[in-house]
Amino acid sequence: MFSRKEYKTRLNRTKQGMLQHGVEVLVLSNPSNMCYITGYNAWSFYVHQAVIVFIDEKEPLWIGRGMDAKGAELTTWMKPENILHYPDDYVQSSIKHPFDFIAELLLEKGKGDRKIGVELDAFYYTGKCHERMLIGLPEAELKDTGRLVGWVRLIKSDKEISYMRKAAYIVEQAMQAAYDRIDVGVRENDVAAAIYNAQIYGSDTFGGDYPSIVPMLPTGEQTGSPHLTWTDQRYKKGDLVTIEIAGAYRRYNVPMARTVSLGKAEDRVLDVGKVVLEGIEETLAFIKPGHTAAEVSSVWTNVIAKYGYEKESRVGYSIGLSYPPDWGEHTISFRKNDNSILEPNMVFHFMPGMWYEDFGVSITESILVTETGIERLTSFNREIYEKEVE
Amino acid sequence: MFSRKEYKTRLNRTKQGMLQHGVEVLVLSNPSNMCYITGYNAWSFYVHQAVIVFIDEKEPLWIGRGMDAKGAELTTWMKPENILHYPDDYVQSSIKHPFDFIAELLLEKGKGDRKIGVELDAFYYTGKCHERMLIGLPEAELKDTGRLVGWVRLIKSDKEISYMRKAAYIVEQAMQAAYDRIDVGVRENDVAAAIYNAQIYGSDTFGGDYPSIVPMLPTGEQTGSPHLTWTDQRYKKGDLVTIEIAGAYRRYNVPMARTVSLGKAEDRVLDVGKVVLEGIEETLAFIKPGHTAAEVSSVWTNVIAKYGYEKESRVGYSIGLSYPPDWGEHTISFRKNDNSILEPNMVFHFMPGMWYEDFGVSITESILVTETGIERLTSFNREIYEKEVE
CATH class of the missing domain: 3.90.230.10 (Creatinase/methionine aminopeptidase superfamily)
Known part of the structure; x- marks a missing residue:
């Protein structure tokens, strides 16, 4: 576990990258990037999950499966209110998808019309994840922010x-x-x-x-x-x-x-x-x-x-x-x-x-x-x- | 390694699923499905790769990175001509993408206007893979065939x-x-x-x-x-x-x-x-x-x-x-x-x-x-x- 100061530095550098890419919201799917920003550490990436960074908020959100939320509370630095989970019937379903839940959440938070960065080529951000984001957030402008957090990770502390x-x-x-x-x-x-x-x-x-x-x-x-x-x-x-x-x-x-x-x-x-x-x-x-x-x-x-x-x-x-x-x-x-x-x-x-x-x-x-x-x-x-x- | 007969059965059941989904071409990205159909076994799924099944061809194609093609020859049952690879500068590049190569290949094979199944929610089939397919194959109809091969895998030999x-x-x-x-x-x-x-x-x-x-x-x-x-x-x-x-x-x-x-x-x-x-x-x-x-x-x-x-x-x-x-x-x-x-x-x-x-x-x-x-x-x-x- 790293100090709060180190996580804050990582988050600020990420927000600087978001400014350069012109996005106010950043949806992270790569487990390495999720861990880098929040500390989250578990083998749960076989179900969809995300960390969302808002340029104007102090703490990111963690969103995953119910049974993993406790693990997120135990391994991340954020307050428990920032750990959210979707119901279990979203898991590997042909009807519901976790990114429907995530898109809905962004709408509820009033972010449905924003410029939103996604890791379009990240491990575990599937074509379906992106499709559900496009369909669920018709007013948003989704941008591929690529390896934004990867570039932040490049220089080690x-x-x-x-x-x-x-x-x-x-x-x-x-x-x-x-x-x-x-x-x-x-x-x-x-x-x-x-x-x-x-x-x-x-x-x-x-x-x-x-x-x-x-x-x-x-x-x-x-x-x-x-x-x-x-x-x-x-x-x-x-x-x-x-x-x-x-x-x-x-x-x-x-x-x-x-x-x-x-x-x-x-x-x-x-x-x-x-x-x-x-x-x-x-x-x-x-x-x-x-x-x-x-x-x-x-x-x-x-x-x-x-x-x-x-x-x-x-x-x-x-x-x-x-x-x-x-x-x-x-x-x-x-x-x-x-x-x-x-x-x-x-x-x-x-x-x-x-x-x-x-x-x-x-x-x-x-x-x-x-x-x-x-x-x-x-x-x-x-x-x-x-x-x-x- | 399974018998050729067993691989043929798997392939035929997959083609039956393709008929039900109405696709003539099926692009597999999930390494479990790639292995199930071809036998391919290596830890190379951190770069993009695919197995492509054509409803009217006897053997599928394997497409991956150059250094992995030899491993595909050694572990799959197909003839060497069906093992294809993309150049190394497609790997983790922000300019070229392996699915540009795959789309181009399908065009060259005259499959650019077909109904093509993809595993839209499969591990490692990222949003970017699908974007490159959509852009590279503007005349094709891409369909999410979901867990087609998963359903074939359900009943074990x-x-x-x-x-x-x-x-x-x-x-x-x-x-x-x-x-x-x-x-x-x-x-x-x-x-x-x-x-x-x-x-x-x-x-x-x-x-x-x-x-x-x-x-x-x-x-x-x-x-x-x-x-x-x-x-x-x-x-x-x-x-x-x-x-x-x-x-x-x-x-x-x-x-x-x-x-x-x-x-x-x-x-x-x-x-x-x-x-x-x-x-x-x-x-x-x-x-x-x-x-x-x-x-x-x-x-x-x-x-x-x-x-x-x-x-x-x-x-x-x-x-x-x-x-x-x-x-x-x-x-x-x-x-x-x-x-x-x-x-x-x-x-x-x-x-x-x-x-x-x-x-x-x-x-x-x-x-x-x-x-x-x-x-x-x-x-x-x-x-x-x-x-x-x-």
């Missing part, structure tokens, strides 16, 4: 950074648990279980939260595709495995990926690995406030091009507070044409995964932008780990 | 039921792990870690998959709200804890909730528990093919009313294949006005949680509807567990 340092500690432990457990004859799910145990145990002095993405552990030719999870197959000698996981502390996620070979790795894998390591060193040395995300991407592109390699996908993105299904913040990406300017206290997952037809190499770093450059949040050997096997 | 039996075994083990670990002085996250370990380990002969919802472990007054997860606080003597978790096997989820007291439970808790147990017995005894979901709900309501209790929220819902954020199928709910008729091989989570201002009792059963009644998928003592503590 000292307390947020302290949370991310704890998450970074956890991901180091979880990766070490994977390194220790993985072996010929061990099942993929048993490695996943060891990772989970470390992620949730955390440390002796603080506990882990659930990361926003489950362990991703593709093996063999599957390493050509990064988002496969695991099976109950047993590892064989010579298997290549990419491991992409996060540590999480109070919803702040710090990811890391490494590549493991059970026994000696193939030359083509080691060759890619060597180029990736050089690319990481040179790119991280370049990153500092004032440079753009596109410039960061181009340093990477130039290093690997020297060796004849190229990569189509982005090489990183901002991270922080998050809920499933993603630990990225969806604002800055390290890629061509992203001219966002880096500033101190932004945090990124530098993610230069290389994926081919039947193998891949993933080695990544989560980094904090400082006044003069970057600080790596984790300290974990980056080389391809060739585990000795029988 | 023998193989699906065999998967759910494995998931049921896993949730029993996970609940036992929680019972064993929870104690005065233990941290909430340590109980969560024990649950995870059992969930992912599975059994000696098959491994566990990740459940679609993380362990929910509210403690003390938090038990009045079911979807809170955990903290790193240590349990105290007298704490009441509700534990709602699932076991998962190859994406099939079987949930279970139980209520634990560290030491003697309060009378008000035991009183509710007693009524809940009687309500469960009587309601489960009533369930059989031919009865409606509303009738099931009313048996429950009548039992608890005898003791002066009432419950606003639904008392259960269909379950099966699922991805985060939900293990429910969003079709049948046990509640007033849901006149869906029960049939053999439907599977439900009977979930009569009772939540009050400062405490709650959750005791649930996952059940299979048989030819003559029901079979409980799990066998685990239902009583409130008053653990002996120091």
Whole structure:
């Protein structure tokens, strides 16, 4: 939980964004944004819910399902009157919809003719949510305010950074648990279980939260595709495995990926690995406030091009507070044409995964932008780990 | 992985639903529905993707991000030509959108003037996805086909039921792990870690998959709200804890909730528990093919009313294949006005949680509807567990 002062700062920055977008009311649906503004923390985002910010009101509203309202009272900073809920027959009904309730509420509050911002592409703000808003608020002007709160979240407070340092500690432990457990004859799910145990145990002095993405552990030719999870197959000698996981502390996620070979790795894998390591060193040395995300991407592109390699996908993105299904913040990406300017206290997952037809190499770093450059949040050997096997 | 025959049956039933809805093309966005139709299994649903079914084509199309296409080739049954991907600069961009790509593709295939079904309220089909479809396909008639595939999923095949039996075994083990670990002085996250370990380990002969919802472990007054997860606080003597978790096997989820007291439970808790147990017995005894979901709900309501209790929220819902954020199928709910008729091989989570201002009792059963009644998928003592503590 953050101080009232910190929530007030977040809210004021959000209201400043609302002014820039020209909206008096902002309807948030992304659970990460809802939590960022109010503190609300529960796995209830499988039903529709919203946080509504009014430019002229001190406290936002939380609206969700009846059984979750108590959880909102317990986890948010607002007064209980600002926690509202819709009846249970609105849940997953083909007749009633929670956004009918929300539109009606805005009408009752006299906001039916206002400029209202919505997160049109946010997780859980479905086409139907927007349809019900359009139909329920015919006099309003609905505007897509996009990632407004995402941009506010970009620069972290000292307390947020302290949370991310704890998450970074956890991901180091979880990766070490994977390194220790993985072996010929061990099942993929048993490695996943060891990772989970470390992620949730955390440390002796603080506990882990659930990361926003489950362990991703593709093996063999599957390493050509990064988002496969695991099976109950047993590892064989010579298997290549990419491991992409996060540590999480109070919803702040710090990811890391490494590549493991059970026994000696193939030359083509080691060759890619060597180029990736050089690319990481040179790119991280370049990153500092004032440079753009596109410039960061181009340093990477130039290093690997020297060796004849190229990569189509982005090489990183901002991270922080998050809920499933993603630990990225969806604002800055390290890629061509992203001219966002880096500033101190932004945090990124530098993610230069290389994926081919039947193998891949993933080695990544989560980094904090400082006044003069970057600080790596984790300290974990980056080389391809060739585990000795029988 | 299911047989080609089973996927063909699923596809044909889906096409039958398309005929009923009057659409020639169906765009699926819910990852559970995408997997049900194609087998696609990866944690890639944090970027937009779709499976498209054409009423006059044998195989659906999968469309996603470039780095995920290989995973689609490896996990789906379709020919590689039916796996298509959009360029990476469509990912989380404020300029390009994956559904621009999808609309363009439909135009190129000559489907721009067709009746096209979309899952308007599906997870991950955002307002923006629908906007891009409307703008990109001005001659098409877009129709909300709602939970079309959800209704197909409702009746499980023998193989699906065999998967759910494995998931049921896993949730029993996970609940036992929680019972064993929870104690005065233990941290909430340590109980969560024990649950995870059992969930992912599975059994000696098959491994566990990740459940679609993380362990929910509210403690003390938090038990009045079911979807809170955990903290790193240590349990105290007298704490009441509700534990709602699932076991998962190859994406099939079987949930279970139980209520634990560290030491003697309060009378008000035991009183509710007693009524809940009687309500469960009587309601489960009533369930059989031919009865409606509303009738099931009313048996429950009548039992608890005898003791002066009432419950606003639904008392259960269909379950099966699922991805985060939900293990429910969003079709049948046990509640007033849901006149869906029960049939053999439907599977439900009977979930009569009772939540009050400062405490709650959750005791649930996952059940299979048989030819003559029901079979409980799990066998685990239902009583409130008053653990002996120091």
